[in-house]
Amino acid sequence: MPVQYYIFLSIxxxxxxxxGVLMRRNxxxxxxxxxxxxxxVNLLLVAFSKMWADAGRVDASGAQIFVFFxxxxxxxxxxxxxxxxxxxxxxxxxxxxxIMNRLKN
Amino acid sequence: MGxxxxxxxxxxxxxxxxxxxxxVILSKNPVTSVLCLIVTxxxxxxxxxxxxxxxxxxxxxxxxxxxxxVLFLFVIMLMNLNAEIEPQKxxxxxxxxxISGGALLLVLLGALRxxxxxxxxxxASDIGLISNLGKTLFNQYVVPFEVSSIxxxxxxxxxxxxxxxxx
Numbered sequence: 508m509p510v511q512y513y514i515f516l517s518i519x520x521x522x523x524x525x526x527g528v529l530m531r532r533n534x535x536x537x538x539x540x541x542x543x544x545x546x547x548v549n550l551l552l553v554a555f556s557k558m559w560a561d562a563g564r565v566d567a568s569g570a571q572i573f574v575f576f577x578x579x580x581x582x583x584x585x586x587x588x589x590x591x592x593x594x595x596x597x598x599x600x601x602x603x604x605x606i607m608n609r610l611k612n
Numbered sequence: 613m614g615x616x617x618x619x620x621x622x623x624x625x626x627x628x629x630x631x632x633x634x635x636v637i638l639s640k641n642p643v644t645s646v647l648c649l650i651v652t653x654x655x656x657x658x659x660x661x662x663x664x665x666x667x668x669x670x671x672x673x674x675x676x677x678x679x680x681x682v683l684f685l686f687v688i689m690l691m692n693l694n695a696e697i698e699p700q701k702x703x704x705x706x707x708x709x710x711i712s713g714g715a716l717l718l719v720l721l722g723a724l725r726x727x728x729x730x731x732x733x734x735x736a737s738d739i740g741l742i743s744n745l746g747k748t749l750f751n752q753y754v755v756p757f758e759v760s761s762i763x764x765x766x767x768x769x770x771x772x773x774x775x776x777x778x779x
Contacts, residue, residue, distance in 0.1 A: 508618055510729045513659075515721065516626050520633055520652075522717035527637035529709030532699040535642060535688060539649050542680070543633060546656055549672075554732070557663040561733040568739040568748050571665055575749070578675050579760045583767035585680050589687050590774040596691055597777075603699040 513554035520547035534592050534602045538585075545581050549574045618734050621662060629655035642693045643685070650681050663732075665740035 520543060527540030556570035592602060599606050615623075628651065635648035653676045660669035701709075738744060749757060 508616070508622065508734065509731045511724075511727065512622060512626075513663075513732075514724050514727065514729075516629070516659075518717060518720045518724070519630055522713050522720070523630070523633045523637060525716055526710055526713030529713060530637060530701065530706050532701050533642060533693070535684065535693070536637070536645055539636060539645060539684065542676075543636065543649065543652065546653065546676075550656055550659055553660055553663050553665045553668060556665070556739065557732055557737070558730060560664070560737050560739045561735075562730055566748075568744055569752070571668055571740060571745060572749055572753050574665075574668055575671065575745075576753075576756060576760060578671060580763065582675055582680060583763055585683060586767050586771045587774065589683055590771040593687060593690075594774055601699070602691065602693065605699070 510554055510558045513551060517547045517551040517554075520544075520550070532604050534595070534604050537604060538588055538592065542581065542585070545577065549577055552577075616734065618662065622659075625655045625658045625662075629659075640698055642688045642698070646681060646685050646688060649684075650677050653677050653681070660740075663740075664737050667740055667742045667745050 524540040524544035524547065527543070528537050531537055531540070552570045552574050556567050556574075559570070560567035595606060596602055632648040632651040632655070636645045636652065639645050639648065653672065657669040657672045657677075660666075660672060
């Protein structure tokens with residue numbers, strides 16, 4: 508099976524995430540689209556890991572370790588990011604991303 | 613049409629994941645978005661299993677579907693968000709976002725269409741099993757592993773401090 512299929516699937520998922528970030532105003536939805544983009548990249552890394560393992564590389568599992576660390580960092584990022592969103596909601600009673608305009612002043 | 617079983621499974625999983633990913637960005641209700649994203653994560657776990665990354669598939673389900681999405685759902689229900697109070701962008705901004713995302717899609721597809729990569733063999737390999745990954749992790753990547761534990765600790769402290777009422 509050509510690895511191009513996985514490249515195309517990852518591109519489509521990544522671009523859906525980009526569209527979501529550009530189209531929505533809800534901060535939580537934007538955050539979820541960022542997670543979607545991270546997962547598209549992870550899928551591509553795992554596909555390339557399988558490709559190099561089939562080509563005979565002995566260190567191909569390094570890519571899977573890399574995906575593991577990306578998941579670790581994503582979990583930490585979600586904890587801090589959601590805490591920030593909750594704090595913004597508590598101060599302004601809204602998760603509209605345009606609230607962040609106040610940072611200008 | 614001589615399609616192998618692997619290609620059929622790949623096609624079904626891909627269609628489900630793309631449709632549910634579209635559901636994330638198109639649904640008006642945030643809770644529906646979270647549920648669509650959970651479906652997307654499960655299909656991505658299916659792709660991991662097909663790519664001989666069994667350990668990653670299990671970790672992906674536990675971390676994303678089990679922890680991260682529950683956190684999202686918890687926050688959304690805590691704020692009592694629903695479709696009525698969902699903030700909406702102006703229409704031309706939505707079209708501009710969709711067109712720029714589509715342009716990025718076209719550029720990436722066009723750039724990588726002719727990529728010279730070797731195909732994936734259908735035969736199973738054991739690189740994704742936990743014994744191999746554990747040996748690699750604790751032989752070559754011990755220092756990043758320990759650093760990530762410090763990262764987790766600082767993220768936990770940071771989340772608590774940010775979430776406190778009177779900081």
